[in-house]
Amino acid sequence: MSPELAKFLVIQGISLGGVLVLIALAWLIGFRQRARILDKFHVWKLAADDRVGPTGEVAVDALGRTALAEIDTDKVYVVKALGDRLTTRVFPRSAVAGVRMYRPRGRGIGARVRFSDAGFDDLAIEFESREAPAWIERLRRGAWSK
Amino acid sequence: MTPNTSPPPETPFWVPDDVVTLAVPAFIALIIIEMVVVRLSKRGGYEAKDSAASLFMGFGSTIAGVLTGGLYLFSALWVYQYRIFDIGWTWQALALCFLGEDLAYYWFHRVSHERRFWWASHVVHHSSQHYNLSTALRQTWTGNLALSFATKLPLFFIGFPPAMVFFFSGVSLVYQFWIHTETIGRMGPFEWVMNTPSHHRVHHATNPRYLDANYAGVLIVWDRLFGTFTPEVDHDKPRYGIVANLGTFNPLRIAIHEWAGIARDIRGAKTVGDVFGFVFGPPGWTPDGSRKTSKSLKAEWRASQRGAG
Numbered sequence: 001m002s003p004e005l006a007k008f009l010v011i012q013g014i015s016l017g018g019v020l021v022l023i024a025l026a027w028l029i030g031f032r033q034r035a036r037i038l039d040k041f042h043v044w045k046l047a048a049d050d051r052v053g054p055t056g057e058v059a060v061d062a063l064g065r066t067a068l069a070e071i072d073t074d075k076v077y078v079v080k081a082l083g084d085r086l087t088t089r090v091f092p093r094s095a096v097a098g099v100r101m102y103r104p105r106g107r108g109i110g111a112r113v114r115f116s117d118a119g120f121d122d123l124a125i126e127f128e129s130r131e132a133p134a135w136i137e138r139l140r141r142g143a144w145s146k
Numbered sequence: 147m148t149p150n151t152s153p154p155p156e157t158p159f160w161v162p163d164d165v166v167t168l169a170v171p172a173f174i175a176l177i178i179i180e181m182v183v184v185r186l187s188k189r190g191g192y193e194a195k196d197s198a199a200s201l202f203m204g205f206g207s208t209i210a211g212v213l214t215g216g217l218y219l220f221s222a223l224w225v226y227q228y229r230i231f232d233i234g235w236t237w238q239a240l241a242l243c244f245l246g247e248d249l250a251y252y253w254f255h256r257v258s259h260e261r262r263f264w265w266a267s268h269v270v271h272h273s274s275q276h277y278n279l280s281t282a283l284r285q286t287w288t289g290n291l292a293l294s295f296a297t298k299l300p301l302f303f304i305g306f307p308p309a310m311v312f313f314f315s316g317v318s319l320v321y322q323f324w325i326h327t328e329t330i331g332r333m334g335p336f337e338w339v340m341n342t343p344s345h346h347r348v349h350h351a352t353n354p355r356y357l358d359a360n361y362a363g364v365l366i367v368w369d370r371l372f373g374t375f376t377p378e379v380d381h382d383k384p385r386y387g388i389v390a391n392l393g394t395f396n397p398l399r400i401a402i403h404e405w406a407g408i409a410r411d412i413r414g415a416k417t418v419g420d421v422f423g424f425v426f427g428p429p430g431w432t433p434d435g436s437r438k439t440s441k442s443l444k445a446e447w448r449a450s451q452r453g454a455g
Contacts, residue, residue, distance in 0.1 A: 008212065011167060015208065018174045019201040022280070025178060026194040029185050033193065080393045083193035085275045087391045116410060119273075119403030120393035 033084035036064035043067045046088055047077055057135040061125045062107060068125060070135065078115075080123060091115055099140035101132060111136050149227035154307040155234045161309060165316030173323060177279045183329050190278055190328030197280040199395040203270060204283030206397060214290035221299060222308045231305035243306045244364075247298065247314040251363035254297040256374065259358055259440075265429045266404035267292045273400055275387040277350055282326035287401045318363040322346070332378075341366045344378045351384030354447030357440040389430070389443065404429075 037043060040058040047053045047069065055077055056070035067079040074093045079086055097116045104110040110126040127133070162168055184190045233239045258268035267286040274281045289295075301311050325346040333342045341362040349360040359376035362369050369375035378384065392400060411424040411432075420433050430439035438446075 011170075012205075012208065015170060015205055018170065019198075019205050022174060022177055022201055023194060023198045026181060026192055026197050029181055029192075031181070031185075031192040031194045031197070078393070082275070082393060082395065083195045084191070085193070087275070087393050089390060089393065117403065118399055118406035119390075121396065121399070123393070 031084075035081040035084050035086045037061065037067045037079055037081065037086065038064060040067075040069075043069055043077070043079055046079055046086065047071070050077075050088055050090075052077055052088075052090055057133065059111075059125055059127075059133050059136055062128050063126065066123050066125050068113065068123065068136070076139075078113075078120075078123060080121075089117075089120065091117070091120075096139065099136065101137075101140060111140070113139075147228055150229060150232075151227060152232075154226070154309065155232070157307075157309065158235050161313055162316075165313060166319050169320045169323070173279070173283065176324065180279045180327060180329060184278070187329065191276055192278055192280070193276060195395045196274055196276050197278070199397060199400060200274055200280040200284035202397045203287070203400060204285050206287050206401070207285035207289075210287035211290070214288075217290050217293075218295045219308075221293075221295065222302050222311070225299045225302040226305075226308055229303060229305035233305040233307065233310075235307070235310065239306065240310065243301065243310045244314050244317075246301050246304070246306065247311055247318060248362075248364050249368060250297045250301060251315075251318055252361050252368040252372070254294055255361040255363065256372075257297070258294065259361065260428055261426055262404070262408065262429045262431065263425050264292055264294055266408055267294055269388060269404045269429075270400055272350060272388050273392050275385075275391060277326060277328055277347060277384070277386045279323065279326050281350070281386075282323045284400075288405065321364050326350075337366070339365060339367055345369075345375075347384045347386075348376050348378050350386050352387055352389055353382055353385055354443045355379070355382055356384060357389075357444055389438065389440075 037060055040060055043058050043060060044053075044055060047055050052071055054071075058067065058069040060067045065081045069077040069079075071077050071090065076091050076093065076096060078089045078091060081087075095116045096113060098114045100112045100114070102110045102112060104126045107126045108129045109132050110124060111132055113123040113125070115123070125136075131137075180190070181192055184192055233243075255268075258264040267288045270286045271281075271284055274284055286294075298311060298315070302308060322341070325341055325343045327343050328347065330343040332344050333340075336342060337344060341360070341364055345360045345362065345366050348356045351357075356376055359374055360366065360369050361374055366375065392403065394400065394403075408425060412421050415421045415424055416433070423431050423433065428439045428441065430437045430442070435442075
């Protein structure tokens with residue numbers, strides 16, 4: 001191994017150690033706040049703040065981690081708890097790349113919504129009921145609810 | 147034009163190879179101090195996952211820098227062969243190189259916000275919705291591949307030794323670390339000339355008032371000179387992030403999402419002009435204007451202000 005490579009690896013090792021220490025410290029100090037979506041009224045307020053709307057059907061995750069709402073006839077309003085922040089986005093219907101239904105443990109049904117935007121993770125919404133809202137089912141089939 | 151293949155002048159004093167690496171222990175210490183200050187004062191904010199994403203982006207950027215830095219080094223040395231002057235390591239040259247590097251940084255930074263091809267790299271640095279010292283380390287992995295160093299090449303053409311330019315680039319990066327904080331307020335007359343936390347908070351904000359402003363590296367005078375300076379105002383608290391915020395902490399997604407967006411738009415483009423617009427137009431540009439650019443957001447905001455007034 002060349003001395004330059006050895007030096008590089010040592011520096012990277014120390015840097016990685018520093019990164020892990022900082023993450024652990026942030027967690028230990030208590031920077032673990034989690035944002036939560038309360039209900040559909042909360043989604044309406046967020047949409048109003050974003051000057052988006054009016055929203056149609058709204059689906060909120062049972063644990064308040066995510067929400068999905070219709071806007072107009074061809075857009076969806078997405079809310080996702082990302083750490084201590086609620087990230088909101090408007091996606092055209094065409095950006096919904098797929099919806100997959102699943103049975104979460106201890107809960108009725110879940111929908112995993114995939115977007116074509118690489119900067120947005122799949123959105124998992126779980127419901128207490130055995131059936132997903134009809135408009136989510138229509139979204140899955142690629143049909144719009146209107 | 148005949149290449150001048152004589153080597154760069156020897157440095158008459160010790161110049162560190164890599165200022166940024168030397169500063170890493172200070173970065174870590176200052177982040178720890180800031181975390182404690184934030185915890186005690188409630189001024190500013192941290193979130194463990196967000197910081198983890200930022201720190202892994204920073205760690206990944208050092209590896210990407212090694213893998214792709216050769217492109218910058220090769221370009222610099224190639225241009226340096228055709229230098230106009232043989233500039234030595236004098237104090238006057240150091241002062242001029244500092245100013246030149248800072249001016250080149252301003253233009254690199256401005257282009258990185260105003261043209262999507264370079265924004266695709268730089269957006270990484272703006273993708274956190276928090277503003278703290280860990281955000282400073284949320285760095286791109288693709289900057290060298292996007293030739294983001296292009297604005298520095300004239301310095302080598304003038305004849306500044308590559309080691310001198312690299313040194314000041316490092317100094318600039320280290321300087322910009324400490325200004326990523328909400329724990330420091332305004333800094334009086336220091337703000338007239340220098341880039342400060344307040345000026346840089348504006349730069350990271352998505353409020354329409356603050357979009358596309360304060361591109362400075364070390365000296366804020368360039369923004370004042372070129373008309374891009376915007377002061378922080380108390381009644382419009384900065385909201386951090388990007389206009390279309392990310393929904394992920396995944397470092398790989400953070401690193402490539404805008405490049406993927408460009409590729410997706412190109413696939414759907416109908417004309418060559420559209421392709422050019424999607425790649426080199428302002429971020430948010432579309433042929434039909436269906437998305438918003440910084441300019442259109444600012445115009446809407448100004449119109450709403452006039453309406454309210």
